[in-house]
Structures are given as structure tokens and as C-alpha cells.
Amino acid sequence: MDHRIRRVAAIHDLSGFGRASLTAIIPTLSSMGVQVCPLPTAILSNHTGGFEHYSFVDLTDTMEDYIDHWKRLGLTFDCLYSGFLGSERQIEIVGRFIDHFGTADNLTVVDPVMGDNGRLYSTMGPAMVGEMRRLIGKADMITPNFTEAALLLGESYRDRISDEEIRDWLRRLSAMGPSTVVITSVPGVRLPGQETGMDTHVIAYDRRGDVFWKTGCRYIPAAYPGTGDTFTSVVIGGLLQGDSLPVAIDRGVQFISQCIRASYGFDYPKREGVLLERELDILRLPVLTGGFEML
Numbered sequence: 285m286d287h288r289i290r291r292v293a294a295i296h297d298l299s300g301f302g303r304a305s306l307t308a309i310i311p312t313l314s315s316m317g318v319q320v321c322p323l324p325t326a327i328l329s330n331h332t333g334g335f336e337h338y339s340f341v342d343l344t345d346t347m348e349d350y351i352d353h354w355k356r357l358g359l360t361f362d363c364l365y366s367g368f369l370g371s372e373r374q375i376e377i378v379g380r381f382i383d384h385f386g387t388a389d390n391l392t393v394v395d396p397v398m399g400d401n402g403r404l405y406s407t408m409g410p411a412m413v414g415e416m417r418r419l420i421g422k423a424d425m426i427t428p429n430f431t432e433a434a435l436l437l438g439e440s441y442r443d444r445i446s447d448e449e450i451r452d453w454l455r456r457l458s459a460m461g462p463s464t465v466v467i468t469s470v471p472g473v474r475l476p477g478q479e480t481g482m483d484t485h486v487i488a489y490d491r492r493g494d495v496f497w498k499t500g501c502r503y504i505p506a507a508y509p510g511t512g513d514t515f516t517s518v519v520i521g522g523l524l525q526g527d528s529l530p531v532a533i534d535r536g537v538q539f540i541s542q543c544i545r546a547s548y549g550f551d552y553p554k555r556e557g558v559l560l561e562r563e564l565d566i567l568r569l570p571v572l573t574g575g576f577e578m579l
């Protein structure tokens with residue numbers, strides 16, 4: 285009998301408060317039956333989305349020794365998954381990590397965490413954008429949000445985009461390396477008089493089949509930090525269970541929508557993130573899809 289549990293190397297920061305990065309990724313993937321091995325990039329008292337103050341310890345200098353021990357242990361991973369990086373210098377280290385631990389069979393996912401809502405996060409400088417462009421060249425799949433996709437492409441941020449333009453963005457991002465590109469928080473086209481009730485979409489491109497997938501959810505006027513990390517974790521958990529790409533992104537969108545709906549009715553600061561702990565059990569249910577279409 286095979287005792288093997290799927291294993292992910294998770295290269296992200298540990299933020300002590302606010303349900304982002306590792307504190308969202310570990311419970312999400314664990315609930316989907318996946319082992320998470322964290323390679324921390326930085327330690328923060330709390331994430332930077334919506335909090336003015338935070339302590340920040342950059343772990344760049346510890347990472348290489350940490351990785352050397354993993355090499356000595358002969359560890360292998362079904363997925364390499366990087367996200368928030370603490371310094372530009374870490375890109376070189378993460379690149380070498382992917383060169384060593386990446387294989388033809390495992391999945392390398394780079395979530396180019398840099399900003400949201402048209403702005404860079406406060407720990408990120410413009411140099412990070414250039415470095416991140418290099419790192420995505422090593423990925424099989426990337427999951428930028430709409431802001432990060434624009435930054436990677438050198439496009440200006442906008443609050444609407446046509447189907448034709450977003451297809452062009454996806455193709456251009458894929459030409460930078462990854463065969464699969466998933467862009468989240470893509471604004472839907474606003475119809476006159478529909479300033480609210482607008483849909484937001486996740487749009488994916490699979491270069492091998494030259495196919496685009498679109499799945500959406502109803503717009504809720506609330507942004508909770510950390511939902512991008514949870515979304516990508518659900519997609520990875522789905523793919524490692526054998527989901528197709530559209531089923532995996534649909535699973536991610538449904539889960540995030542459910543988390544937001546379960547949280548929105550409560551009056552607490554959005555910066556604390558969605559009430560993930562209330563919803564994790566859903567991840568063990570068989571997936572019921574139906575929300576995706578070809579674009």
C-alpha cells in the first residue's frame with residue numbers, strides 16, 4: 285500500500301496575525317490532505333494589507349542553509365509553490381531552489397505576490413517587479429491578481445478590460461515561461477447603470493491546449509487580505525488530486541466566495557481576513573462544478 289501524501293514546498297512569509305500567506309496556506313492545503321513544508325521568506329508580526337505598522341524580519345540570509353539541509357535529507361516535492369518574497373535577493377535563491385527540486389513530473393507554481401488594487405504592497409519596490417519577471421520564467425503555473433499581471437506586463441492598471449485584451453495579457457504572460465497562467469480579480473465589464481453587482485472573474489490560459497477558461501463570482505464590496513493565498517492553495521490542492529485546470533479554478537473561486545459570504549455578515553475589520561476556520565471542512569467535500577466556461 286502506498287502511504288504517500290502529496291507534499292508541497294511553500295516559500296512564503298509567516299505573518300503572525302491576519303490570515304495571509306503561511307497561516308492561510310497551511311490550513312487550506314492540510315484540509316485537502318496535502319503536506320505543507322514551509323520555507324519561510326520573512327517573519328512579520330502581521331501582514332501589511334490594512335495594518336499601518338508591522339515588524340519585519342527578512343530571512344534571506346537563513347534560506348540557503350535551510351535549503352541545504354533539505355537537500356541533504358533528499359526531500360522531494362510534488363509541488364514547489366512560492367509567494368510573498370522578503371527581498372529581491374531571494375529571487376535568486378528561489379530560482380536555484382526550483383532548478384534543484386523541480387522535475388518533469390512536479391508542479392512549480394509562482395504566485396508573484398507584489399500588490400493589489402493597482403498598488404504595490406508597502407514592502408515591495410519597483411526592482412521586485414523586474415526580478416519577479418525573471419522568476420516566473422521558471423514556473424509551470426503563475427497566479428497573479430489583476431494588479432500583478434499588469435505590473436509584470438508593464439501595463440497600466442485599469443478598472444475594466446475586454447475579453448480580447450485579457451486573452452492577449454494571458455498569452456503574453458505565458459510567453460514569459462509558464463504554460464498555465466491564472467489571473468484573479470479580473471474586473472467584469474460594467475454595463476451602464478450597474479456600478480455595483482459587477483462580476484469579478486478568474487481567467488486561465490493553458491498554452492498546451494491553447495484554451496482559455498473563465499469562472500466568475502458575484503461582486504461583494506469587500507476585500508479581505510489573504511484570499512489570493514487561499515485561492516492558489518485550493519487550486520494546487522485540486523490539481524494534486526487530479527482535477528483538470530477549469531475544475532481546480534472553479535473549486536478555488538467557489539471556496540473563496542463561500543468564505544467571503546460567511547464572513548461578510550459579521551462586523552469585524554476586513555484586515556483580519558475571512559473566517560477561514562469556519563469553512564475549512566468544505567474542502568473535504570466532493571467538488572460540484574458548473575461555474576466555468578470557455579472564453
Ligand code: PXL
Nearest residue numbers: 304305331332333368509510
Ligand atoms: O496575501 C499576500 C500577502 C502576503 N504576505 C504579506 C502581505 C500580503 C498582503 O498584504 O502583506 C506580508
